Amino acid sequence: MKTKHLLPLATAASLIVSASASVTMDWVTVGNAGNAANANGLGSVAYSYQIGKYEVTNAQYGAFLNAAAQTDSYGLYNSNMSSLGIARSGSSGSYTYSVTTALANRPVEYVSWYDAARFANWMMNGQGSGSTETGAYTLNGATNGLILANAGAQVYIPTENEWYKAAYYNAANQTYSLSPNGQNSTITTADANYGFSVGSATDVGSYTGDASFYGTFDQGGNVWEWNDVVKQGWARGRRGGGWNSNVAYLLSSIQDDGADPAQEFNYIGFRLAAVPEPSSMLLTMLAGGVMLIRRKR
Numbered sequence: 001m002k003t004k005h006l007l008p009l010a011t012a013a014s015l016i017v018s019a020s021a022s023v024t025m026d027w028v029t030v031g032n033a034g035n036a037a038n039a040n041g042l043g044s045v046a047y048s049y050q051i052g053k054y055e056v057t058n059a060q061y062g063a064f065l066n067a068a069a070q071t072d073s074y075g076l077y078n079s080n081m082s083s084l085g086i087a088r089s090g091s092s093g094s095y096t097y098s099v100t101t102a103l104a105n106r107p108v109e110y111v112s113w114y115d116a117a118r119f120a121n122w123m124m125n126g127q128g129s130g131s132t133e134t135g136a137y138t139l140n141g142a143t144n145g146l147i148l149a150n151a152g153a154q155v156y157i158p159t160e161n162e163w164y165k166a167a168y169y170n171a172a173n174q175t176y177s178l179s180p181n182g183q184n185s186t187i188t189t190a191d192a193n194y195g196f197s198v199g200s201a202t203d204v205g206s207y208t209g210d211a212s213f214y215g216t217f218d219q220g221g222n223v224w225e226w227n228d229v230v231k232q233g234w235a236r237g238r239r240g241g242g243w244n245s246n247v248a249y250l251l252s253s254i255q256d257d258g259a260d261p262a263q264e265f266n267y268i269g270f271r272l273a274a275v276p277e278p279s280s281m282l283l284t285m286l287a288g289g290v291m292l293i294r295r296k297r
């Protein structure tokens, strides 16, 4: 399972991947629209959507930085990333970023909710020179404050219900499991990266036998993941626990109070969600002859 960690360090340090390539995201489709919520009220989603199969990786975020952070006006880069696989060189206006090959498939860490929102905007706007400031979220330079997703968001930070359904719902028996790998009994450190069992994040998808019902990996452990729910009027949700978390935080039963969306730590990352483009949705609406209410928040 963790054979990749046996790479000789000398090799790992000398191999640098070019991070200028475009980002390919692996998605899983979460269907079964209109499923009932769990007993705690979470997990009901009235529409079909996609969610990242994995947490966003250093390779993906490094490509984003090279495209969008040559002048890093919004703090997309955190210097603590350098020891975790993304290095910055040059000076403001011509910054470049390189990703250490051996760490390319680790989840990106030290990202705020706003960094995740900007990555989502950039993805929705077609990458490259696409804007980070408009799209799924109208940021226009904001690095704090309450920013809500726009009605037309197509690539975005998942809602708490979307995240929760993808992690814990089993459509075959219409129940929610305790753990994101479908288990109801207590999971162990053979099933997910938590409790300092590894001591850091691992490559996404390392726990190959522990996908969710819909095929996502690492929704329990590795890194906590931002979601879009607003808590306490200002905080944003994050779920799933991280490599340093107690097992309780991995489970569907945990109540989340949210966190400061500006905080950046070495155990919080994110994955994205997506819904079909408006053109295909318009066809659905015309075909159905009904108003399609896209998302509930």
Ligand SMILES: [Ca+2]
Pocket (backbone or CB within 6 Å): 074, 075, 076, 077, 078, 110, 111, 112, 115, 264
């Ligand atoms: Ca940041």
Ligand SMILES: [Ca+2]
Pocket (backbone or CB within 6 Å): 181, 190, 191, 209, 210
């Ligand atoms: Ca297992």
Ligand SMILES: [Ca+2]
Pocket (backbone or CB within 6 Å): 055, 218, 219, 220, 221, 222, 223, 224, 225, 240, 241
């Ligand atoms: Ca995770």
